[in-house]
Amino acid sequence: MTTVADDAAGEALVAAPRGDEPGRRAGEHVLMVLNPGNRSRRLQEEVTGRGWQMRTADVPADDLTACVEAITDLLAAPQSPDRAVLLGYGMAGPAAVEVADRHPERAAAVVVVGAPENGGQAPGIPVAELTCPALVLAADNGETVASAVGSFLEELERQAGTEFTCPARLPALTPVLLNEPEVMRQLREMGPVHRINAPGVATSWILTGHRATTATLAEAGLAGEAEITAGFRLQSADPALAHRGEQDLITIDGREHARLRRLVGQYLTPRRVERLRPRLQYETDALLDTIPPGEPADLLQTFARPLPVIVLCELFGVPRQDRDYIYDWLVNRMTSRPPGAHGDIDDYLRALIASSRGRPGDDLLGWVVQAEGDRLREDDLVSAARLLMVGGHRAPTTLLANGVAALLRRPDQWKRLVDDPALIGTAVEELLRFVTPFPVGLARHAACPIDVGGVPIPRGDLMAASLVAANRDPSFFTDPDALDIGRAANPHLAFGHGHHYCLGAALARVQAQIAVGTLARRFPRMALAHDPGGLHYRQNRVRYLLELPVVLEPGRP
Structure with a gap:
């Protein structure tokens, strides 16, 4: 009122x-x-x-x-x-x-x-x-x-003690509200799909339930001639690819999008990624060795932010001396909106590919050039590499920082993991569900009219899924607002669903298992450096921590 x-x-x-x-x-x-x-x-x-x-x-x-x-x-x-x-x-x-x-x-x-x-x-x-x-x-x-x-x-x-109740009329959905489990719960209870109106964006719809999300995102009508994806290059001037989504994304040809995904997706299997585990474990330990254990340290700046970039460098065979260059591009330069051309990155990737052709390594570029041979179109591999890099650093950082914070805010769950390291697999799946690094999946164009729970979606409108609403759906998760690292049945949608399912899912899982598991093994008494209420989150399309002050070994001089 x-x-x-x-x-x-x-x-x-x-x-x-x-x-x-x-x-x-x-x-x-x-x-x-x-x-x-x-x-x-x-x-x-x-x-x-x-x-x-x-x-x-x-x-x-x-x-x-x-x-x-x-x-x-x-x-x-x-x-x-x-x-x-x-x-x-x-x-x-x-x-x-x-x-x-x-x-x-x-x-x-x-x-x-x-x-x-x-x-x-x-x-x-x-x-x-x-x-x-x-x-x-x-x-x-x-x-x-x-x-x-x-x-x-x-x-x-x-x-102040009055129980929160759903207002008679929900406010216009903003990127911040799409992060809010409580708001998404209200929308989910009101129906499976809701219209959003945002300036400069085509008419959009948001899915707010697990069943509606999986059923709708599998619709052939959402696999159209154009795809919205991460802004890994400049937007095309082709009128047929006019971008009508959010400004940090771009629209590309649907066939090109599918081709790029196929090119690298077949080599990002769990079996292939497991071959990287020893190297990722070494890099994780080396990074943690640089953090003073007995005094407050920002785990976001010292660990959660640099580790995903190091992992990407290992995946692509980037020499150690070039890591700072890649870090600067991903963490600093890519924040410009709309994304810049960054042609120097293309030149750098071409040089990496040329080196890999002459001497293939045990990394993604080596796997692709050996398997594709003369069929390989260098421009495609450059584009695919940029696509993976742009999409492969922010979400793991959010998962690690927000996930560790969630565990330390619930000491019983942290102790449970420390006492039983075998829980790391289910713990990571639960953190993926609970944190949901990308609250909203990438929007899709409706290539033809579709029906969602009796609501007609016109051709040309955009459709996106609230992964927060799906991952907190009580129809699929018992006590969905609780963090339970031993949760057995966990069909979360943190990696999306359908033809936009995350290409790097296997890598993200291994990275999180190593990072969180190593913290629990090496620093079982790790604690937040101050009251949990002092944690501050930046609120936009992705909710992420501004800092994560911890003490790895409280009481150690």
Whole structure:
């Protein structure tokens, strides 16, 4: 409910945080005041008198977009609260509303001060559409604001223990909400497919159940003449391949996509990947040897982020001295949107292929050039290699960081793995389900009209699956919101389904088994360096940790 007031706050509905989902710290009371100027003294007295923390910050005051970006960066900072009431003066008010709409898991409520005189409605996103409580104050008089905000906070506290219930109307689906198991649960219970409208993207539909996902993604009608995939090169200028999806992806010819997958997919089998295990184990141990064991260290920066790049370098036979070059490309340069051409990478891969032709190694390039011989089209192997590299580093990093964090937040599950190393296989499958590194599968074009649970999907629309909703479906998983590393029946869809099933699934499994298993074996007493509520997650299409402070061997000097 939205409250509009001149000198008093009315009632507001509060959705209380649930459990220990990432980004939520129950019981923390923080008011973040944006652009207070010299008007904060009386407000601070009121807020701190109620036992709340009050933080202030200055953000751009005359540009809504810049203001939104600044508030988002504030919430992403390592020392920011997991949830806060956002109070914005002037332009910071509607910017706070925008941030709350995009990141509902971070905004406990919103207060807009100094709204324009148009019936109490701030510009931008209508406050009435927020799922969190909101208060709009037309006047910015210090005493008036303090009194109204005090009453508003009192109402938040009063209702803080109220069980969360599905709002009458769900907000527009944003990338952040697609990460949220609770939101996906609500959608799954409402039906198997839902329409999404996003600026610059074709009409899209999201699947929200395990059965609907597996049945629909196997539809021949979704294997069309064009495919959306990772942005491993520039978008084609061919009008037939006009891209209508998200801007960090591209659209390519469907036949080319299938050809590239076939070229390398047949060599990424579990048996082939197992041949890499001794080398990956060596690299894992070597990386862990560089981390000081007795003092806090960021496991994301020192282990979870570099390891997948090292694994890719081993897969492609990249010389050790070139690893930093590949790391810089994947971690730094590939963050540009839309993706750049990066022609130097093509030249580098061509040189690797030429070297492999002369002296094939026991790696993917060696396997392909030996098997394909004169049939091999070098351009295809370059494209396939880039496709695998672009898609093969971010998801493993997310799985390792978020997965280790999930285990350390649940010491009983960590101890269970330490005591029984044979559980590593089921533990990794459960982390894949529980973390779901890519919450939403790649969108597919409907090449012809299809039917999903009685809902007609027109030709040309985009269809994507919420893998979070599928992996938390109680029809397929007992107690789906619990982490159980011994879960036997685990038909998770973390690697997708159908003709977009992850090419690197076997490699991802082996990498995670080695990484998590080695941590449990070498550092059984590993623990988070501070309270679990202090973990901060960046929220966008993929939820990932900003840092993972741990101590590998607590108590060791």
